[in-house]
Amino acid sequence: AQKVTQAQTEISVVEKEDVTLDCVYETRDTTYYLFWYKQPPSGELVFLIRRNSFDEQNEISGRYSWNFQKSTSSFNFTITASQVVDSAVYFCALSEADRGSTLGRLYFGRGTQLTVWP
Amino acid sequence: DTGVSQNPRHKITKRGQNVTFRCDPISEHNRLYWYRQTLGQGPEFLTYFQNEAQLEKSRLLSDRFSAERPKGSFSTLEIQRTEQGDSAMYLCASSSTGEGSYNEQFFGPGTRLTVL
Numbered sequence: 001a002q003k004v005t006q007a008q009t010e011i012s013v014v015e016k017e018d019v020t021l022d023c024v025y026e027t028r029d030t031t032y033y034l035f036w037y038k039q040p041p042s043g044e045l046v047f048l049i050r051r052n053s054f055d056e057q058n059e060i061s062g063r064y065s066w067n068f069q070k071s072t073s074s075f076n077f078t079i080t081a082s083q084v085v086d087s088a089v090y091f092c093a094l095s096e097a098d099r100g101s102t103l104g105r106l107y108f109g110r111g112t113q114l115t116v117w118p
Numbered sequence: 119d120t121g122v123s124q125n126p127r128h129k130i131t132k133r134g135q136n137v138t139f140r141c142d143p144i145s146e147h148n149r150l151y152w153y154r155q156t157l158g159q160g161p162e163f164l165t166y167f168q169n170e171a172q173l174e175k176s177r178l179l180s181d182r183f184s185a186e187r188p189k190g191s192f193s194t195l196e197i198q199r200t201e202q203g204d205s206a207m208y209l210c211a212s213s214s215t216g217e218g219s220y221n222e223q224f225f226g227p228g229t230r231l232t233v234l
Contacts, residue, residue, distance in 0.1 A: 004160075033220050045161070045209065045225035052220060091160050095221045104174050105151070106223060108160030 003027060004094050006109035013082050014117050021077045021112045023092030029053075031097040034068065034075045035106065040088040051075060082116045089113050120144055122226035124210050130232045131200055138196045139229045143212030150193050151223060152185055153209040154178065161209055167193060168215065200233045207231075 005024045013019045025034060036048040049059065051068050059066045063083075067076045079086055093106040123142045131137050143150045149168050153161035164183070165175045169190040179185075182200075187193040197204055207230050211223035 035222070037225075042227075043207070044227045045211075047222055047224060050220055050222050093160075104166055104221075105163035105176075106153075106161070106221075108162070110158070110160050 002109070003107040004092050004109035006092055006112050008112045009110070010113045010115070012115045012117065015084060016081050017116075018078060018080050019082050019114065019116075021079075021090050021092075021114065023075045023077065023109060025073050025075065025092070025094045027094060027096055029096040033095040035093040035095070036066070036075075036077050037091045037093060037108075038088045039091065039111070045091070048077075079114075082114075084116050084118050087114060087116045122210055122212050122224055124208075124226040124229050126229060127227060128230050128232075130234065132234050133200060133202060135200055136196065136198045137200060137231065138194055139208055139210075139231075140192060140194050141210030141226060142192045143210070144214075144224060147212035147214045147224075148190070149213045149215060149223075150187055151211040151213070152193070152195050153211065155207045155209055155228070156205075164195075197231075200231075202233045205231055205233045 003026050008022055032053045034051045038046045038048055049066055056068050063080045065078045089111040091111045092109045095106050125140045129137055151166040152164040154164055155161045163176050164179050165185050166173055167187040170187050182198045185195045207228045209228045210226045213221055213223045
């Protein structure tokens with residue numbers, strides 16, 4: 001079973017629109033970490049944010065904001081006033097604490113291709 | 119530049135040949151990871167090291183694949199007897215287990231393998 005589901009395969013918006021990328025995760029661990037990465041056309045994955053399972057505070061960083069809700073196992077990402085440079089594939093990922101505090105592999109979703117048109 | 123570096127960036131080989139990729143992590147990072155990414159998919163975990171110890175291997179890592187990190191610094195990933203299904207982007211990432219670190223993994227540019 002997929003541990004991370006990104007149901008939106010592709011999203012297209014026009015510049016300055018707000019857009020929300022959905023992420024639903026599945027884990028039995030009580031301690032885990034959630035991440036968002038951006039993969040622009042150049043191909044290199046860029047780390048955006050990490051969220052701890054014990055901290056449900058939402059976070060805002062410039063035009064980016066993240067909404068973490070344990071009740072619905074969701075970690076959604078919103079870009080406000082989108083720009084052409086935001087065009088990329090965005091990945092949500094999960095890291096579980098197995099056998100104590102050892103965190104290892106990331107489980108990635110399939111990604112959402114965001115295209116922002118001028 | 120203190121980011122993760124990978125060499126080569128592109129590799130084209132014929133089926134049945136062996137290939138080796140290299141990854142140099144961020145210098146202060148003690149963990150190093152290998153992932154594989156195919157078109158339209160998210161990265162899939164292959165294996166990871168903490169210092170020189172290989173701590174976990176995915177079932178994706180068949181007997182034809184071997185990874186090493188002999189001195190706890192750079193790592194190599196070798197694929198023997200390549201098959202067309204091995205064609206993918208091979209990504210390397212590194213992270214720190216130091217205080218205040220929560221497994222944020224920083225990725226290199228990847229090595230794109232094409233098996234003809």
